[in-house]
Amino acid sequence: MNNLGLIISFLVIGAGLLWFLLRALQGKEVERRIIFVFIGLAVSVPILFSITFAEKASPIVKAVYDKIENLPDGSRVLISYDYGPSMAPEVEPMSNAFLRHSLAKGHKVYLMGLWATGQSIAATAIDSVVRREFPEKVYGVDFVNLGYKAGNQGVLNVIITDIRKMYLTDVGGIDLDSLPIMDGIKSLRNMNLLMSVGGGFPGIKEWIQFAGDPGHIPVAGGSAAVSAPLLYPYYPTQLLGLLGGIKGAAEYEAELKRHYPQFADTPQPGIKMMGPQTLAHLVIMAFIIIGNISFFVARRRRG
Amino acid sequence: MNGSRWTMIVLIAVVTLFLVSWAIKSFPSSGDTISWPSIRHAFFVTLAAFVTLAIFSFLYKDNPYYKFAEHLFVGVSAAYWMCVGFWSTFVGNLIPRISPGLSKFFGVPYKEFTFYYFVPLILGILLLMRLSSKAGWLSRWALAFIVGTTAGLNLIRYLRSDFISQVSNTFVPLLVQWKGTGAFFSDFSLASGGQFTLMLTNWVIFIGTFCGLIYFFFSKEHKGVFGAASRVGIWVLMITFGASFGYTVMGRVSLLVGRLTFLFDDWLGLMN
């Protein structure tokens, strides 16, 4: 049913665009209402039929995926929740995907936040992702929520040498030394991978400057689309990979789904949001091309 | 005559659809009995869906349904802001400082009598003098107060936040520390952290800003070298405008996704 809807709507949109391309070759303009109809279709069809596109991870996203994939089982992975509710729709899919992937691979996951709001978002992630999808994982053994500490990059400056100078207990007040997951963890240097998800200050940039670089620890990140361009100069030397905006999230979700069949039914908000975006983009670009063709044809005719 | 008959038919169809939608949505899904809150809720969801469609109909052409939604929106929103302003600023801010009696009447806690709050009260009343043709000029005092104060405040605010920091950020090193040819030419791709790129980037920012400013010169003819720089300036501006436009497309599509999801899901219930 879905496939039928998809094929029909693609045929309609494709044939329509082709028709207007042919008209453009005769120098004819497209009426604006036609464009509106195409945009309407391009956005509503993917919503109605839950059309998603095969996303292919770009190298910068694939780098993050490969890193988690290639770490030996039982490696230590830290995920920092550096965002608040307003940024959540865009970056929460990323932190959830990181969390899923790390747990599925059997890594030990340490959650924390440089943003005060990150602490409760991390707690939500434990409820909605870990407890639901990985009921066998044990708190304190396979994962832990360290919570938020005030001090922005100052926190990193301290925990790069000694985590316990900042964190004596986890978020629930349990002594860190009583948690098996903390055995042998003295500082961030004992982590195999640091991941920061966010899009403001403090965020990925601070993780690079105050933890990754001084400690020679690999840093990966997920960032809102607005701030992603500012992080590209760090890739690939200081930042091993980056998920930028909904697109990055979708690519990662797709990569995860391809290799882990058990995630076939988990929600993929990133991929879902990309459907209408992609189609609308294509339609707009098609019309820009059509517009230019009819413009040049008409100009040549006029002499 | 034919046209108006069609109008009537469409109107009747729209009203019928509205009523049908209202009736269907009124039935609770879980088999409970129909209740006043569910009828009320169904009415408002249907109303929201209809005004949404009415606004979308504008894309085809101006029509009575758009006109209806537009005029309703204007009336309701004007009153909304007036009520919010009245309760939060007038009652919330002014009344508790000038009159214990009025505070009691409006049910707000009386703070303390502050003489200075009579100034905006008087200026506000002077502003209302506009309605009289004879004393209308008095309203200028209030306008002068507002324009003067905010002109001063704005001047400073803009200088502080944007202007001076933008000037000082233009100072960038145009030469990089030489670490050998290998390091310099290590990475040619743009947006990388390589030395070559860094230098190129700094040069482009500097020259771009410089030429952009030249474009904004008003009192000199744009001729010769000056004109060339100003042309480069407008090129940089155009490239930027194109990039911003392209970048915004993404965000705007998600707004439409939100509205269509409301129609398909909350109203029609098409998505499981």
Added chain:
Amino acid sequence: MKRQFLLLLLLCFAVAAPLATAQTAEDSPLSGEAAVAVSPAPGPVSNIQLKDTDNDHGHSVTLSWEISPDDGAGLNNVIGYEIHRALSPEGPFVKRAGVPAGSHSHVDVGSKEESSPDYMKDYIDYYYKIRTITADSAVNAESTVAGPIQSYGQWFNTGRVPVLIFVACFLALTLYFINRAKGGADLYVRPLAGIGAVDEAIGRATEMGKPILYVLGLGTAADIATIASYTILGRVAKKVAEYQTGLIVPCYDPIVMTVAQETVKASYADAGRPDSYKEDMVYFVTQSQFAYVAAVNGTMLRDLPATNIYMGKFYAESLILAETGALAGSIQIAGTDEIAQIPFFVVACDYTLIGEELYAASAYLGREPLLLGSLKAQDYAKAGVILIALVGFILLNFGVDGFKEFFFVSN
């Protein structure tokens, strides 16, 4: 004469630069090698210096100290410091703040509200001591008591001298050129495409017998873009009055409406047709962004104005307005200083005044020497900015950082 002015401007900067470099923010790196907490108490901090915080409204004291010998060295068990304050040397001391190990200073800021529990009164004596803390709350060390110190507000913020110098220089330039313009000097102003189009558009509207729609944007009455827009509206209204064309000015802000009414009325009087002015040419719609847009859109398609002029502050609605106007077939002239919206106007309108051109347009349309004079001052200031930037980066490339720091403005 011109040159002297520029020299003066530069001289001012040169004099002030060393003043300002003295007050760069002190950085307090957090560092320290790790060590496991051990029981001996760390050494206390020493040499506590107290002073009233500079450039503030009072209610605040700045502390600085030399860190404990065991912070990052020695026993290496310090994790931070606690600041305690009292009204007498004997106490009782109250904890005010905690700072991480390695910190050398702290600003103790109290509330200025008497009702607040955190209220810090000015002009009374305060005493401070600093407790060095370790991971074990029982193990700590107290410093000697420092004080007394009084907090008070200042009457001049020295951190903002650069802004003051700038305003003074600019004021001087403006007054100078206005004076020159008054004296009859001929000031050249380059043509602005958008402004040339205004006259043409009014002529076209008259021929077609259609009105002109003037949108002042979403700014408040006091936004500078709106103020510039009033002036342009004034010129447009005068022309409109002369040609006897219709004018529609829907407003978003009630104060803007009031001001716009005054402006249009005055223009009609100027044009010698005070009787043609009608109060409902300029009317209020609503103070809700998209309701306003919906209404203006409707007006565009129903009254089919020959020309739409958008001048002022615009936000997301810019493209909705401009596209609807294009649909109605009107000539569109836009101008805004809202950077994010300029691209949409550039794409969808026939003429767009970019940023500063909007302000220049008001002067240009008037051709009054007074207004043109300030335009000249703006250009000289721009030249000054370019010059300063050039000097700045030359100095920076030779390793002199002080010049850049001069532009540091305290908040």
Added chain:
Amino acid sequence: MKRQLPLFLVLIFGLFGIVQYFIPHEKSEWMYEFLLDWIYIIGIFALALGIWSLMRVSWDKIKHKRQNWQYSIVTLTGLFAMIFFGFNYFRDFFNSAGLQNYMFRAFFDHIMIPIQATMFSLLAFFIASAAYRAFRARSLLATLLLISALIIMLRFNPYLGFIGDYMERTALWLLNVPNLAAKRAIIIGVGLGMVATSLKVILGIERAYLGKD
């Protein structure tokens, strides 16, 4: 008196607006906070003028049966209904007060919000039609506009994976570097224009807003 006093007020308050920035003292802060409060309060009186204007224009339309006068009835109905619900405080009409009134909230949530969001979402359509109409290689400037927009849009379309990493970096560079330069030039220009215009207002050179007589 009709013009001198307002100009004098503008000068005094304008200068204070500038001077207060350099005075950190409490007295200056106190004055500053008062002024901001006053502006808001005067704004309410202005809003009353606005509502009066809206009612008058609508009523005129209805009275003279101008084109589309029927819809003015809708405006006035919406206006009075909303005011009635918003001011129910006096009557205790429903059991909730003022802004919390059920109908007031419902009008806001189910009329204002949906229309507002829908108006906003029209942008998705308009951005497409504007792109179609304007992004044409008409002239050098238009071509620059077109090319840079296309590069950025390609960058954000995952289906065009062939553009590769290098292209993506070019797009990002475009967003970061020339973008920064142009914005800086505009901001500096706008800053100077603002200062100049403010000074002109404060000094009474720019006085169109005060009207005439």
